[in-house]
Amino acid sequence: xxxxxxxxxxxxxxxxxxxxxxxxxxxxxxxxxxxxxxxxxxxxxxxxxxxxxxxxxxxxxxxxxxxxxxxxxxxxxxxxxxxxxxxxxxxxxxxxxxxxxxxxxxxxxxxxxxxxxxxxxxxxxxxxxxxxxxxxxxxxxxxxxxxxxxxxxxxxxxxxxxxxxxxxxxxxxxxxxxxxxxxxxxxxxxxxxxxxxxxxxxxxxxxxxxxxxxxxxxxxxxxxxxxxxxxxxxxxxxxxxxxxxxxxxxxxxxxxxxxxxxxxxxxxxxxxxxxxxxxxxxxxxxxxxxxxxxxxxxxxxxxxxxxxxxxxxxxxxxxxxxxxxxxxxxx
Amino acid sequence: xxxxxxxxxxxxxxxxxxxxxxxxxxxxxxxxxxxxxxxxxxxxxxxxxxxxxxxxxxxxxxxxxxxxxxxxxxxxxxxxxxxxxxxxxxxxxxxxxxxxxxxxxxxxxxxxxxxxxxxxxxxxxxxxxxxxxxxxxxxxxxxxxxxxxxxxxxxxxxxxxxxxxxxxxxxxxxxxxxxxxxxxxxxxxxxxxxxxxxxxxxxxxxxxxxxxxxxxxxxxxxxxxxxxxxxxxxxxxxxxxxxxxxxxxxxxxxxxxxxxxxxxxxxxxxxxxxxxxxxxxxxxxxxxxxxxxxxxxxxxxxxxxxxxxxxxxxxxxxxxxxxxxxxxxxx
Numbered sequence: 001x002x003x004x005x006x007x008x009x010x011x012x013x014x015x016x017x018x019x020x021x022x023x024x025x026x027x028x029x030x031x032x033x034x035x036x037x038x039x040x041x042x043x044x045x046x047x048x049x050x051x052x053x054x055x056x057x058x059x060x061x062x063x064x065x066x067x068x069x070x071x072x073x074x075x076x077x078x079x080x081x082x083x084x085x086x087x088x089x090x091x092x093x094x095x096x097x098x099x100x101x102x103x104x105x106x107x108x109x110x111x112x113x114x115x116x117x118x119x120x121x122x123x124x125x126x127x128x129x130x131x132x133x134x135x136x137x138x139x140x141x142x143x144x145x146x147x148x149x150x151x152x153x154x155x156x157x158x159x160x161x162x163x164x165x166x167x168x169x170x171x172x173x174x175x176x177x178x179x180x181x182x183x184x185x186x187x188x189x190x191x192x193x194x195x196x197x198x199x200x201x202x203x204x205x206x207x208x209x210x211x212x213x214x215x216x217x218x219x220x221x222x223x224x225x226x227x228x229x230x231x232x233x234x235x236x237x238x239x240x241x242x243x244x245x246x247x248x249x250x251x252x253x254x255x256x257x258x259x260x261x262x263x264x265x266x267x268x269x270x271x272x273x274x275x276x277x278x279x280x281x282x283x284x285x286x287x288x289x290x291x292x293x294x295x296x297x298x299x300x301x302x303x304x305x306x307x308x309x310x311x312x313x314x315x316x317x318x319x320x321x322x323x324x325x326x327x328x329x330x331x
Numbered sequence: 332x333x334x335x336x337x338x339x340x341x342x343x344x345x346x347x348x349x350x351x352x353x354x355x356x357x358x359x360x361x362x363x364x365x366x367x368x369x370x371x372x373x374x375x376x377x378x379x380x381x382x383x384x385x386x387x388x389x390x391x392x393x394x395x396x397x398x399x400x401x402x403x404x405x406x407x408x409x410x411x412x413x414x415x416x417x418x419x420x421x422x423x424x425x426x427x428x429x430x431x432x433x434x435x436x437x438x439x440x441x442x443x444x445x446x447x448x449x450x451x452x453x454x455x456x457x458x459x460x461x462x463x464x465x466x467x468x469x470x471x472x473x474x475x476x477x478x479x480x481x482x483x484x485x486x487x488x489x490x491x492x493x494x495x496x497x498x499x500x501x502x503x504x505x506x507x508x509x510x511x512x513x514x515x516x517x518x519x520x521x522x523x524x525x526x527x528x529x530x531x532x533x534x535x536x537x538x539x540x541x542x543x544x545x546x547x548x549x550x551x552x553x554x555x556x557x558x559x560x561x562x563x564x565x566x567x568x569x570x571x572x573x574x575x576x577x578x579x580x581x582x583x584x585x586x587x588x589x590x591x592x593x594x595x596x597x598x599x600x601x602x603x604x605x606x607x608x609x610x611x612x613x614x615x616x617x618x619x620x621x622x623x624x625x626x627x628x629x630x631x632x633x634x635x636x637x638x639x640x641x642x643x644x645x646x647x648x649x650x651x652x653x654x655x656x657x658x659x660x661x662x
Contacts, residue, residue, distance in 0.1 A: 009557075010490070010497035014530035014566070159341070166341035197606020198565055199345035226340075227555075227599035227605070227636035230562040234529055235345070268558035275528020275559070285469070305558035309525070 008284065013277035017237050019164075020279045021056055024188070024219055024245045025051055025266060027294075029060040029093065031251025033072050034262055037298050042073045045082035048296055051248060052088045054286035056266075060112070061090040064099035081108045091152060095126070100140050104147060111144050112152035112188070113137040115179060117172045120163035121156055121192070131193075134178050141182040152186045153179035154221070158204065160195035169207050178212055184285050188245055191232065194225025198235035205239045219243035222264045224250065224303075229264035230272055244269060249291030249302035265304030267291060284310075333543055339615065344608035351610045353389055355519070355550055355576045356382055356597060358625075360391040360424065362582025364403050365593055372406045376413035378625055382579055385617035387597075391443070392421040393428035407513050411437045422483060424459070431471050435478060438653045439622060442475050443483035443519070444468040446510055448503045451494035452487055452523070465509050472513040483517045484510035485552070489535065491526035500538050507544055518549050519576055525556025525593075529566035536570045549606065550574035553595045555581065555634075560595035568609075580622030580633035596635030598622060612647050616641075 028048050032039055039047075044062075051059050061083060067074030076092070082092060083106055091110035094100045103111055115133055116122035122130045132194045137153075144151050157164075158172045176187055189204065201220070209215060220243070222229035233244055250265030270282050284306075292311045295302040302308060359379050363370055370378075375393075382390050392414060398405030407423070410448060414421060415438055422441035425431045434442055446464050447453035453461045468484075475482045488495075488505045507518055520535065532551070540546060551567045553560035553573070564575055581596030601613050615637075623642045626633040 009526050009528050009559075010531055012528065012530040012534045014533055017530075195340050195606075197340050197343065197603050198609045199348075200341055200343040202345055203343045220552075223641045224636060226602045227561055227596065228340075228603055230558055231565045231603055232406055234562045234565055265558065271557045272528050272562055275526075276530045304554060309556045 009271055009275035011275060011277040013094050013104055017258065017276055017278060018240060018242045020242065020267050021237070021257075021273055022243045023056060023266060023269065023280055023282065024091075024221075024243055025056045025248060026221075026245050026263060027051070027248035027251040027266065027291075029062055030245075030263060031249075032245040033063065033070055034252040035072065035298060038072050039297060041078050041082070041284045043297050044075070044079050047248075047290070047297075048090075049086065050290040050293070051287070052083075052086045054278070054290055055282040056088065056248075056287070057281060058089045058091065059086075061092055063093035063095075064102045065093065065095050065145040077102065077106065080108065084108075091150075093154075094134055094140060094144075097140055097143070100144060108149070110150045110152070111140075112154055113140055113184070114154035114156065115175055116156045117167055117175050118157045118161040120161055124163075125156065126161075130175060134175070134182065137179075138182055141184060145183045150186070152188055152219070153182070153184035154188045154190060155179065156190045156192045158189045158196075158258045159191045159200055160193050162193055166195075168201070169204050172204055173207050173211050173213075176208055177211055180213055180217065185217065186243065187213070188221045188243075189218060190245075191223055191229075194223035194228060196222065196232050198231055201232045201235045202239055203272065205236065206242065215240045216242070221243055221245035222261050224264050224268075230268055233264065233269060234272070237276075248287060249307050250293055250304040251291075251298075251302075265291075265302070265306065266302045267306035267310075271306050335597065340602055340606035342606060342608040344370070348607055348609060349571060349573045351573065352568070352604055353574045354387060354543055354597060354600065354611055354613065356387045356390045356579060357552075357553075357576050358382070358579035358582040358597065358622075359596060360393055360404065361594060362578040363396065364401055365583040366629060369403050370628060372409050372413070374628050375406070375410050378418065378579075378621070378628075379414045379421075381583060381621040381624070382618070383417045386453075386611070386613040387419065387579075387618070388612060389420045389422065390417075392423055393435045394424035394426075396424065396426050401549075403421045408433065410435065413438065415439075418602060420481075422481075424485075425471060425475075427467055428471055428474070431475060441481045441483070442471075443485055444471055444483035444510075445487065446506055447487045448465065448498055448506050449492040449495050452491055455494075465506070465513065468510075469513055472515060475559055476514045481517070482515050483519055483550070484513070484515035485519045485559070486510065487521045487523045490522045490529075490531055491522045491524050493524055497526075498661055500535050503535055504538050504542050504544075508542055509540055509543055511548065516548065517543070517574065519552045519574075520549060521552040521576075522554055522560075525554035525559060527553065527563050529562055532563045532566045533570055536567065536572065546571045547573070550576055552576035554593050555595050555599075556593070561599055564595065564600060565603070568607075573637075579618060580621075580625055580638050581635040582625065582629075582633075593634075596622075596633070596637065598637035598641075602637050606623045 247263030252262035578594030583593035
């Protein structure tokens with residue numbers, strides 16, 4: 001048997017789902033930040049270019065944190081100019097005013113700050129309390145808005161926390177509202193350790209709505225540590241969420257399990273969205289080829305199930321995917 | 332960071348989902364049948380005993396096909412008596428009257444026949460047309476019902492076929508109805524190559540209902556080749572399906588991609604169901620320990636994300652899961 005007949009999923013739209021979804025691609029930032037290997041700057045630039053060529057329109061490029069904290073992204077100043085001509089949105093992370101200065105100097109138009117829903121992770125990741133971190137972001141968001149930038153507010157540990165266990169929804173809602181009050185245009189609700197399940201997702205989204213945060217301002221950021229990311233995404237789509245974070249090839253190892261995955265793989269997401277008839281503009285063949293290429297650069301197989309299935313070698317040694325989507329359609 | 336605080340998912344029930352689900356565990360049959368290694372009979376028996384001890388109540392034990400076709404399960408006669416005292420349902424596969432004779436002689440109480448929704452797979456798997464296979468099953472099902480056995484009808488390639496591409500819903504409905512007309516008590520709709528997406532699943536379930544097959548007679552059997560199995564399961568649950576096939580540890584490699592998974596992993600399913608507050612009776616800690624043990628027997632890591640996450644070694648070398656659920660709760 002070969003995969004020749006697999007092609008793409010049959011599109012059978014489900015009722016009451018969004019017609020279009022924006023994939024917020026985080027592989028080049030969140031993915032590479034959590035890979036052990038440090039990737040050369042030109043390889044990162046080619047990765048981002050290939051992602052844009054595959055049809056992704058929002059590609060998080062890098063992070064302007066202090067190189068001491070994230071050495072994998074210490075080349076932000078060198079990388080950004082190599083991709084800033086691309087006709088796509090290239091958000092970057094900025095933890096503080098110094099980071100914002102660096103992003104502004106390079107012409108970045110979108111920035112993101114990153115808060116935590118739990119005190120334990122705020123302490124571990126930012127060495128601050130939750131409220132101290134919010135206070136640190138306040139002038140950053142204000143100035144970014146003055147500069148007419150679009151501002152995203154990441155919120156980590158929205159469902160569970162490795163130190164605190166399950167995270168109460170009201171606690172997440174409080175920090176979410178604080179980020180919106182600072183002036184964030186969009187939230188990204190992170191299930192950083194991958195423990196969420198669909199009912200929990202729907203509960204949080206409903207509570208946010210009730211507290212005045214509209215679904216249109218909410219993105220979701222699921223991790224696949226326990227295999228739940230795509231089911232949670234389906235629940236979020238059913239609620240009306242139209243911004244989904246994902247990482248090409250599932251890049252970004254989970255800190256808790258070397259062999260497990262971290263981020264939801266963009267390819268697995270695109271497969272589902274195509275099957276649901278939801279437009280993303282992404283060419284799955286090109287995207288898969290990009291992730292297979294990146295996996296070669298990193299020297300380990302992609303954890304994305306779709307990438308593995310579409311790029312496996314047939315018994316005759318031929319690969320079935322390293323080409324554009326058109327060639328799949330012809331099969 | 333350690334996984335100490337992970338524990339179990341927070342239970343947040345979603346509305347309109349079943350209160351209880353039966354997991355039809357297929358690891359010992361469908362899983363081992365598709366593993367390269369042939370597992371010694373006593374190991375298989377211990378696997379089934381451990382699965383029962385973990386709380387699974389329906390454990391497919393083996394297959395009474397000709398050993399020439401499935402050498403991995405050639406020990407059916409030796410295995411079944413080693414587990415038949417267990418207080419759980421132990422369905423077995425029977426392709427024909429000879430297989431049914433063998434199952435009856437050993438006191439099996441549940442059997443399953445296996446049909447295909449496509450001509451290509453019927454030819455490849457049974458060397459018959461779809462209708463010739465149904466004709467072969469007719470006396471098998473009749474006699475099994477005469478013997479007061481419960482009969483399951485497997486249906487392969489319900490969504491896509493490697494030779495034929497997407498499979499029309501009406502084609503699946505026709506064979507489903509034929510299996511019900513033969514006297515099957517339950518269907519298992521198989522996404523053998525893992526290409527289904529949630530809209531397609533809902534479409535098939537609705538069509539089956541319209542054609543007189545009640546949801547209560549339908550089980551779903553998803554493969555995780557493209558990472559879609561759990562999202563498809565959520566859609567099936569939302570439709571009211573209460574029988575879900577899964578394979579402990581995700582056993583059963585996909586024939587199309589050595590490194591990809593085949594069956595939905597029971598642990599990933601249990602994680603979601605627990606999070607949704609749906610009762611399964613399964614102890615996730617015991618089940619994970621069983622799958623980790625079986626992975627050791629097979630000499631390769633489990634493809635289940637949950638098994639990997641819960642059994643990874645912490646930096647101090649300690650494992651976080653090889654113990655029962657109770658110890659998780661205390662953390």
